[in-house]
Amino acid sequence: MTDLFTTYTGSVLQMLLIAAGYLGFFAIAGLLLVWLERRVAAFFQLRLGPNRVGPFGLMQTIADALKLLSKELTGTDKADKFLYNLAPYFVIITALIALAVLPFSQQIQAFDINIGLFFLTAVSSVGVIGILLGGWSSNNKYALIGAMRSGVQTVSYELSVGLSLLTMVLLTGSLQLSEIIEVQKDGWLIVQGHVPALIAFLIFMIAGTAETNRAPFDLVEAESELGAGFHTEYSGMKFAYFFLAEFINMFIIAAIAVVVFFGGWLSPFGITESLPWLGAFWFLGKTLVIIFLMMWFRWTFPRLRVDQILTLEWKYLLPINLFNIVFMAVIIWLNLEIKF
Amino acid sequence: MGQIVFYILAAIIIVFAVAAVNSRKILHSVIYLLFVLASISGIYFLINYTFLGALQLAIYAGGVIVLIIFSVMLTHNIDSKLETASVTSKILAGILSIAGVATTLFAIYTYQFTPVKNFNAIEITDIGTKLLSYERGGFILPFEVISLLLLAILIGAIVIAKGQHLIEQEYKQNQQ
Numbered sequence: 001m002t003d004l005f006t007t008y009t010g011s012v013l014q015m016l017l018i019a020a021g022y023l024g025f026f027a028i029a030g031l032l033l034v035w036l037e038r039r040v041a042a043f044f045q046l047r048l049g050p051n052r053v054g055p056f057g058l059m060q061t062i063a064d065a066l067k068l069l070s071k072e073l074t075g076t077d078k079a080d081k082f083l084y085n086l087a088p089y090f091v092i093i094t095a096l097i098a099l100a101v102l103p104f105s106q107q108i109q110a111f112d113i114n115i116g117l118f119f120l121t122a123v124s125s126v127g128v129i130g131i132l133l134g135g136w137s138s139n140n141k142y143a144l145i146g147a148m149r150s151g152v153q154t155v156s157y158e159l160s161v162g163l164s165l166l167t168m169v170l171l172t173g174s175l176q177l178s179e180i181i182e183v184q185k186d187g188w189l190i191v192q193g194h195v196p197a198l199i200a201f202l203i204f205m206i207a208g209t210a211e212t213n214r215a216p217f218d219l220v221e222a223e224s225e226l227g228a229g230f231h232t233e234y235s236g237m238k239f240a241y242f243f244l245a246e247f248i249n250m251f252i253i254a255a256i257a258v259v260v261f262f263g264g265w266l267s268p269f270g271i272t273e274s275l276p277w278l279g280a281f282w283f284l285g286k287t288l289v290i291i292f293l294m295m296w297f298r299w300t301f302p303r304l305r306v307d308q309i310l311t312l313e314w315k316y317l318l319p320i321n322l323f324n325i326v327f328m329a330v331i332i333w334l335n336l337e338i339k340f
Numbered sequence: 341m342g343q344i345v346f347y348i349l350a351a352i353i354i355v356f357a358v359a360a361v362n363s364r365k366i367l368h369s370v371i372y373l374l375f376v377l378a379s380i381s382g383i384y385f386l387i388n389y390t391f392l393g394a395l396q397l398a399i400y401a402g403g404v405i406v407l408i409i410f411s412v413m414l415t416h417n418i419d420s421k422l423e424t425a426s427v428t429s430k431i432l433a434g435i436l437s438i439a440g441v442a443t444t445l446f447a448i449y450t451y452q453f454t455p456v457k458n459f460n461a462i463e464i465t466d467i468g469t470k471l472l473s474y475e476r477g478g479f480i481l482p483f484e485v486i487s488l489l490l491l492a493i494l495i496g497a498i499v500i501a502k503g504q505h506l507i508e509q510e511y512k513q514n515q516q
Binding site: 011012078079080082083086113114115118119121122123125126128129132133136137139144147148151155158173174175 | 341365367368371374378390391394395397398401402403405406409410412413418419463464465
């Protein structure tokens, strides 16, 4: 037993350290994103937003998190306790699992498997279970309706996310994220694939926003109709888990977009090729730009109705997507990609 | 290391499989089943068959379980509990499961497993070419049969969702 212990403590310790590093980084990144969202919202509405606690109000969300931590966890008597308590962890854990395969730079990637992109879509399809469970077990009609909407929406839009990524896989010929980035040394995929890649990117952004249940697809938690939707009955830290998961999911969607369309950690035109440690900077920078785009959506578009959401997916995005794949195949067949 | 993880996953699978059958709340059973399926995908990841592992997650955890949860949410109240099975069906189920375990154990212990040397992770391109290959060892026929089956299911779902009434109306309109 001791022999076994000494052989494996090294690798176990390493894994624990990496996991702790990721957790710490994303707890802070989540807080930062909440702050950013509030500032961006204020910017679009000609307000100032949080600006009292710390420089530019940066400490505001930390104070909010501390408040949420110290709050009492209220629950309903007639809720299904087991599922009610389990649901937030589903949402947050699936979000964290997906982070493992993201390449932050050439060196920083925890789990580089040859099916990276497929793994991401597979894991993100599990997250919706947490929302469904949370809504059902709360024993609250608003929560139930919110959960049902979320299920319908996520199951439909998963198709578009998967198909738009598949369009790009035609160009890369690999699902491994590190290889996808390697291919882009001859030009980012959105340039290489020009017209069909652009269509795929637009579809991916629409479907990705819907997958994260953000506005204009936020009828899962439509405040004006459903209270707070599926997390109506959650309070304190459990509510914070749902909240954090939403922001991590937003980060993941933006990161996938960066990896698949905008060259991941590669610098534009290779300007910092001699400085490989700048990879993480480029990756996070591009991701932040996409996240800003998603926040821009949120404060610009009005919320869609359920039937409009389903019409958009099944009657417009899906057929366009299917034709786009064929279009991309033709482009590759005729060697019309743009490569530098 | 792999062995320890395997035993942990196996224990999770057994415990939650039993729990799934024993729970009287149907949604609890579904969640226990989800844990079982996720652990099985963990075993695939353990033996480096990542494609099957991700497939297991996407199809069973992300597809089938979500579908089951949907149907349960539509049909079951939060207070409803399943009835306990009668003694005779319990005994019958017990005998059947013992027979199943016996068959599986027999198969495992009589089969000569040969370890594969220099195993590499399966490339997804190999799976793709095999699926569409019509030479020896290719899977083009089952692939096409399945795509036909899925098409039939899609059309069937649309017909059922549309309902008898609407279809008849449309038929009459076309006649005129």
